Amino acid sequence: MADDAHAGDGEFVSNDIARASSVRSRPLPLRDATVGQGFWGDEQELVRTQVLPFQWCALNDNVPGAAPSYCMHNFRAAAAQNRRRTAARSQGDRFVPPVYTDRGFNVLPDDPERPDPDRFYGFVFQDTDFSKWIEAVGYSLAHHPDAELEARADAAIDIVCAAQQENGYLDTYYILNGMDRHFTNLKDHHELYCMGHLIEGAVAYYEGTGKTRLLHAAQGFADYVASVFGTEPGRLRGYPGHEIAEMALVRLYEVTNERRYLDLAAYFVDERGRAPLYFEVEDRTRAKREGATYVPNDNQPMPYAYYQAHEPVVDQREAVGHAVRAGYLYSGVADVARLTENERLADTVRALWRNIVDRKLYVTGGVGATAFGEAYSYDYDLPNDLAYSETCAAIALVFFARRMLELEPKSEYADVMELALYNTVLAGMAMDGKSFFYVNPLEVRTEAVRSHDARFLHIKDVRQKWFGCACCPPNLARLVESVQEYAYTLADDGGTLFTHLYIDGMAVVHVLSKDEDDEDVALRLEVESGLPWNGHVRAVVHVDEGDGGADDYGDGHDGKISVPFIFAFRLPAWAGDQIEVAACTTVPAEAQGRVNRRVRDGYLYLAGTWRDGDVFEFDFPMPVMMLEANLRVSEDAGKVAFVRGPVVYCAEECDNGSRLHCLHVDAARVGERAENVTVEPFDFKAGAEALDGKGTGGVEPVSRCMVRLRVPAWRDEVRDAKPLYSRWHPPVRRRVEAVLIPYFAWANRGENEMRVFLDIS
Amino acid sequence: MADDAHAGDGEFVSNDIARASSVRSRPLPLRDATVGQGFWGDEQELVRTQVLPFQWCALNDNVPGAAPSYCMHNFRAAAAQNRRRTAARSQGDRFVPPVYTDRGFNVLPDDPERPDPDRFYGFVFQDTDFSKWIEAVGYSLAHHPDAELEARADAAIDIVCAAQQENGYLDTYYILNGMDRHFTNLKDHHELYCMGHLIEGAVAYYEGTGKTRLLHAAQGFADYVASVFGTEPGRLRGYPGHEIAEMALVRLYEVTNERRYLDLAAYFVDERGRAPLYFEVEDRTRAKREGATYVPNDNQPMPYAYYQAHEPVVDQREAVGHAVRAGYLYSGVADVARLTENERLADTVRALWRNIVDRKLYVTGGVGATAFGEAYSYDYDLPNDLAYSETCAAIALVFFARRMLELEPKSEYADVMELALYNTVLAGMAMDGKSFFYVNPLEVRTEAVRSHDARFLHIKDVRQKWFGCACCPPNLARLVESVQEYAYTLADDGGTLFTHLYIDGMAVVHVLSKDEDDEDVALRLEVESGLPWNGHVRAVVHVDEGDGGADDYGDGHDGKISVPFIFAFRLPAWAGDQIEVAACTTVPAEAQGRVNRRVRDGYLYLAGTWRDGDVFEFDFPMPVMMLEANLRVSEDAGKVAFVRGPVVYCAEECDNGSRLHCLHVDAARVGERAENVTVEPFDFKAGAEALDGKGTGGVEPVSRCMVRLRVPAWRDEVRDAKPLYSRWHPPVRRRVEAVLIPYFAWANRGENEMRVFLDIS
Incomplete structure (x- = not known):
């Protein structure tokens, strides 16, 4: 142009x-951008009326049939410990908290009916369940005052703040299991991740309500961390195992204008991946203390790539490792580059962005192709049926994209941000707001999902109610509730x-x-x-x-x-x-x-x-686009996907019959400009009702107006009598119209085959 | 017809x-069928001159750079224990062997330089390294007398026999770790598998040399097992965790004419999978003895399908679980059905055969599609790039096919047997006999193999020298050396x-x-x-x-x-x-x-x-066949494979350039009867020499005459500047000839992309 x-x-x-x-630019202050009625108004209402109340129950272990979170339980236990310490001190006694030795990554009570009120339970990062909820609540209250919700949030904040240590430390896992070991396993024990989420939640709640209590608690934690980590002699030269603190600290800096938070973020970015590698040093030290043999983590060529710590951040040019961690890190790096005017770091995030967008991005805006490590795979490896494409990774990409926009206004960033938002992010939530996908494949065969073969264990064809490791639903909630912050920058x-x-x-x-x-x-x-x-x-x-x-x-x-x-x-x-x-x-x-x-x-x-x-x-013209992938993507060879505006389409079994690999787009009839594709407004519920027997499988589809596509296609006739292999014959085909619905709406009508990329003929 | x-x-x-x-029919006695010069003569010579000597070194831990087997070490240690027992007894003392408590599945010495001469090392089934070797040696000696080899074998047999217990028991894992626990973990500890292989080896050596020493030892073990297992009161109602004993016992029956061996085989087949499930009973008993909590194995709908023990054998209709175990079991069932004239069991194996051949067989004759459990996957799930298709599973299918032929002479059994032999089995060995594939994919992308992504960890594009768990190379050796036993039945x-x-x-x-x-x-x-x-x-x-x-x-x-x-x-x-x-x-x-x-x-x-x-x-006409898979096989939709006679063909990168997914068979030019495919004799070595730069990658190809195909095709031109996704355009293609070589010859010219199924256009 x-x-x-x-x-x-x-x-x-x-x-x-x-x-x-x-x-350079920044999002508008929280209350200066609002969402009205319409598409995103509906999504926000869904989150406000369905997800937030559910999430509150989950935090408090009040969801019948779901694994307890133990999140508020842990904060209460830590607060009780503080009260006992204060009481002891007032008596002139020294308080010695109990030290537990079984500090697993996910610890559950021996008797689920009788959890010990003083013990920590759940994942090491369970505190973040609260932080994500309070963040979404903050966004919600900014535009939808709700005295009852605010009172509930304030009460929860009181409990959380009561759990904080005098030095500002606030991670209940170590508070309850023994502070003697805190900051000894940054690689895998998520303390700085907990801090990051706490900051994000505190800032949002402050911006939404003007209340500072949680913000001060978060500052206290950050101040303590700032006093422990750094390059100065005697400090730990560590950095987060699971990133988020970087961008959270920048946010804390921007709301408080306290430079030390930006400095800490910049330190974390700068130190990461430098030799000697801190995670290795830490592993060695821990092994030594425990009298164990240190076993180098060398079964892979880049064992620390999972953590994006395989080389100094500034030198990184390929998006690797756990895709959520990667997206959070890159977001933080973009923030630091912008605020410190570090052109080398800006080049780093530009290069990482190019690598993702040119080689590692699903057409649905998803990233992180492989289930192994929930990670970015190698260049152009974008499997459809085995995709991981975690909802949270797409959310992280949205974070990253907006930060690139803040760095430099180029519409490509917004194009990808919008693509991820409307497709992979929204596909993560059912249309009734009551169930969620962690993983967002581009092709699902029901028999594969049902096979119990480990290749497909991560693939679901029905959204789940909630997860034990509940990252995606609350992450989705906080993003949807703040979507206006992605619409504008000033x-x-x-x-x-x-x-x-x-x-x-x-x-x-x-x-x-x-x-x-x-x-x-x-x-x-x-x-x-x-x-x-x-x-x-x-x-x-x-x-x-x-x-x-x-x-x-x-x-x-x-x-x-x-x-x-x-x-x-x-x-x-x-x-x-x-x-x-x-x-x-x-x-x-x-x-x-x-x-x-x-x-x-x-x-x-x-x-x-x-x-x-x-x-x-x-x-804006909104032509239907029939897209092909770069020929280097072997999985998509001979296939096309349909997109119209920001919406990616898919074929579902309940519209098109089973064996979607037998459905072939008739390219000649479609036309290069897809001019013969019918664009058809429809009500999703009515569309579902019109389906035949296989139909909705007992699921009650939500009434919602959308647009579907009718695409000229062929269908191979399956001849039952054929042996497994036979001499090739020109296919016996009949003309059909493929009916495509928005990808974000898939799996809202029961178990179902689905394909985004369709064979072309 | x-x-x-x-x-x-x-x-x-x-x-x-x-x-x-x-x-009903039986193979000819070992010496009554011989292989002359030619294709199989060459293969046998390769095994005789390359594999058997190497295997002997491996058995004796004499392969520099390879993980020691400890096989003969273990037999020697057990023999020494026997000598100490005898010596003690001659002094009137009671001999109490040491009991070790660390009895892992694979135990290695703390100091690899100084293994304890009295301890067991290696996998629980390490004894079978000897049994497979002696079996191949037996076949070899039947037709190629070799006094040195026979003397070496006799000496090894002396050691093995010296390890046998007085009651006939002969598994060094329990002999050395403590007989108190023998037959307490049939599910996972392979004792009856060791017995089966010992019998197979002993029978072959007897047939090849007329010598009975090892045969008598095997009979002694079988007699002891027959006295321990069965439905009679006081006996264990167990059966093998890893099958092979069933068909081995039938073989022992056929060579000795002792009915009790057939009865034991029939018992194992009949009891397997009946309620209460023996493996569960055993797990409970073991947990109780060890004071542990019994944890039911219920994370899958059919947890015992891996062992083919999910239901009584006679009721089984679908091939499931570990594909080698399955093939060995079905072979034994076919044997028992034939010899006991059990029509219900005959129907069982016919149904299992149909399930495999109609739904679970690769076009290369491979079976066991999934790496998870090295197992049969669900119907029509035949991934090309993630195939497991273990060499041993194809060998097991050859065993099963011949036994079906023995039951009833239908050429379909021989067609599949031949297909497996010429393709997946032979692909398991390099053309120089010095390296081996465990896994036989139908599509390999080198960047996937090099990615270290766990999806592809089982896939290699270069054969390995030997394996720690060395099942495939010696299994291949025993089959190739006895291939004449599959050519005829009387x-x-x-x-x-x-x-x-x-x-x-x-x-x-x-x-x-x-x-x-x-x-x-x-x-x-x-x-x-x-x-x-x-x-x-x-x-x-x-x-x-x-x-x-x-x-x-x-x-x-x-x-x-x-x-x-x-x-x-x-x-x-x-x-x-x-x-x-x-x-x-x-x-x-x-x-x-x-x-x-x-x-x-x-x-x-x-x-x-x-x-x-x-x-x-x-x-016999030997037309080139362009095959398509049944439309239910989604992985092969829009693809074809080429076969000529019993040989399946594949495209390799070094003949066709990289990105084989950009190579499309031009069906219109090929013709439905593949009449425009050029059939071209060539010398494999000369063919390799003629290749361009990428060529052989330092590998010296073996000179061997074979036939390759030249197939009219198209190649997509990769346009470098293209973004990851773009509006579809009719492909830019150039006409090429795809050069296809026999599948069994792939990966003999260095690292290489490969495809059996090619896209069609």
Whole structure:
């Protein structure tokens, strides 16, 4: 797309736009971006009404039939220990907490009916169940006040804060099992991960409610960590085994403006993977202390790649290892690169991004192809039926993408962010919000799932109610509840608002007056979006003046004040290579010569002076795309996938019959531009009701309007009498229409074969 | 193929042929079938000159760089213990052997340089290293006398026999670790598997040399086992965890004519899988004795399917579990069914056979599709790149197939036996006899093998020198050295010789005189075979009279005696559906009206009176077949494989370039009858030399004449600049010729991509 300035009479010139397109930016403050009705409003409501209450019960071990979390149990036990310490001290006694020796990765009570009230149970990272919940609650309360929920959250926060140690440490696993061993197993024991999630939760709750109690607790933990780790003599030169602390600390820095948190994040990024490798040193030390033999972890060429600690971060160029950890790390690195203006680190994340997007990304926006290590596989290894593609890994990719946007506004980042959001992330949750996928395959054969063969153990064809290791559902909850934070970023100079995602709702920008005496004005952008089902977007500018007038803004002909500002709107890649800038009209601003426009890096920059009532109208083309994978992806050879707008489609058995490998897209009839694919609005529930016998399998589909595709196809006729191998004959085929539904809606109508990539013929 | 009698003047009538086609049969005595020069002569020589000497070194821990076997070490240690017992007893003392408590599945010395001479090392089944070697040696000595080898074998037998306990027990694992626990873990501790292999080895050595020492030792072990197991009160109602004893005991019965061995085999078959399940009872008992909690093995729906013990054998209809165990069990069941005339068991093996051949067989004759449990997967699950297809499982299928032939002569059994032999079995060994595959995938991508992803850990693209768990190489050695035992069977009534495989060599049948006073005559069938490269087979009849004349045989016109007999020759399925009976001419017998012919169940029965010099000439068509898999096999959808005669072909990278998924067979140019495929004789070494740069990778290919195919094909041009996903365009392709080599010859020219199934377009 050519960068093309459109002359106008506005006061902004190309130089301003050039500056705006190289600027760094940040999401809007939590309360300044809101989601309205519509697609994301529905998703947020689902999370608010279904997931958050369920999650609260899970935290408190109140879900009948589900494995207890023991999360709040652990915080209560740690708080009780603190009370006993205080009581002892008040008596002048020294309090010696019990030390337990069985400190497994996941410890359960001997008698599930009678857990010891003083013991730690669950996974080493069980504390994060609370942190993720409180984070989602914070986002929810920002826009949907709920006194009962807030009271419940405050009470939980009281318990959590009561568990904190005097030095600020706050991980109940070590508090309850013995502080003598804390920070001795960073590689596998998630303490800094717990800190990271606590910070994320605390910041969100602070931003959502203005309350600081949990924020201070999180700061206390971070301050303690900052005093223990670092390159100074006597400190531990460690870093997190499971990353998240890096980006969390940056967030803490941005909300508190305390530089030490950014420094700690930068230290964690810088130290990671340097020789001598801390995780190895730690393993050796632990073995020595326990009198055990240290066994080097050398059964693989890069044993620490799982942790992204195989080489210094700044040198990393390939996305490797556990995909959630990787995504969290890369997000933190992008943050640190942006805030410390570290160009080498910026090059690192650009290279890692390129590696992911060019070689390791599913067409559904999923990443982490292999179940072994829940990890990025080798370049171009993207199996469909064995995909891991964890929901959390797609969420981590969304985090990473937005941070790349903050670093530099290029629409590719937003394209991938949107792809992951609408497809793999949403596929992680059932349409009724009550069950979840951890793993998001692109092809499911029910007989494989039922075979109990270990190849397929990670693949489910029915979403599960909740998980013992419950990372994906609450992670999904916190992302959906804060999706508006991914829709917009505001340039650091305050002069440009980037719209990355088109979501019904509102974004508010406080434009500072140039004159100290004047009041600021607020520009409100009110967005109505047809996405993901059509490309019509309408955004109305509202100018809210402060009480004291706004004298430095010029008056228009109609007496309205005019606010100079740049709006930058993403031109989505799915709208095709040839999006006309004419897809956007700006009335009446352009007619009145108040606007300059220019396209840069996939954004349409509209620099002008804006008046209340100015309107942007976009009509993004939303053609059906028949996509093929790069030929290096052997799994997708001879196959195509269908995409329309941000939505990836799939074929399900209940629409297309079983043996989806016998369904072949008729490329000749489809046409290169997929012009013969029928785009058909339908109600998901009605669509399901119309199905034949195999149908819904007892599942009650949710009523929801969406768009499905009807694709010219062939179907091989299975001849029952055929032996296992026989002389090849031209296939006996009949013409059919393949019915494709959005990938995110799959597995909402019972057990089901499913395919994203379909054979072509 | 119609059963079609061809009238003649011979004295045999249709009824005789009908009887012959429903008769049961047995392989020829070891010395009565020989392999001449040619394809199998070369293979046997490779085993004799390369594998057997290497194996002997391995048994004795004399292979530099390889993990020691400790096999002969263990026998020596057990023999020493016996000597100490005898010495103590001669002094009137009671000998108490040491009891060790660490009895792992695979125990290695703390210091590999100084193994304790009195301790057991290696896998629980390490004794079988000897048994497999001695079995192959027995076969070898039958036809290739070698005084040095025989002396070495006799010395080894002396050591093994010296290790035997007085009661006949002979498994060094329990002898050395403590007899108090013997027969307490049949499920996983392989004692009866060791007995089975010992019997197989002992019988072969007896048949090959006439020496009985090891045979008597094996009988002693079997007699002891027979006294311990059974349904009688006070006996253990157990059976082998890893089967083989069933078919071994049948073999022992057939060589000794002692009914008790057949009874024991029949008991093992009958008891297996009955409730209460012995393996569960055993686990409970062991847990109780050890004061441990019994944990039911219920993480799978059929936890004992791995052992084929999930239901009574007679009820089994699906091939499940560990594929080698399954093949050995089914072989034993077929044996027992034949010898006890148990029609229900015969139906069982027929059903299991159908399940394998119709749903679970690779086109290469491999079985056991999944690495998890080295097991049969679910119906039609035949992954190419993740195939397990263990060499030993194909060998077990060969065993099973021949036993089905013994039960009923149907050519389908021989077709599958031949397919497994020429393809998966032979692929297990490098062309220089020095390295081996355990796993035989049908598709290999080198980057997957090098990825260290656990999905591919079982897949190698270079054969290994030897294995710690060395089952496949010696198993392959014993099968190749006895391949003639699979070529022929003789009907139980002595009146029909079945030729199942066409191998250069000789089969001798001793035709009993009807008159007690007369000498028997020997019919010798001398076979010259073009297989596997062409279908021309010539077999000459020799009639060898005994010393005292053969008066009961009529004289022909030329003064030669005429011997009434039926020759039955398999009509291979690969010769096509339309094999003309004219593919066989019998001169001069047919011209002289001495022969009746009839086709039944894929065999051409030639009933007649035979004279010295009669000749059979076969000219089996050997068309190239382009095969497709049943549409239920999703992995093979849109793909074809090439077969010619018994040989399955594959494409290798060094002939076709990398990215074999970009190579598409041009079906239109190939033609439905594959008439445009070029069949090209070539020398494997010269063929390798002609390759370009990537070539042999430092491997010195062996000179060997074979046939390769040139197949009209397309190749997708990889456009480097393409993104990971892009709008589909009709592929840019160029015409190429795919060069296919025999599957058994793959991976003899260095690391290499390989595919059996190729995409079709």
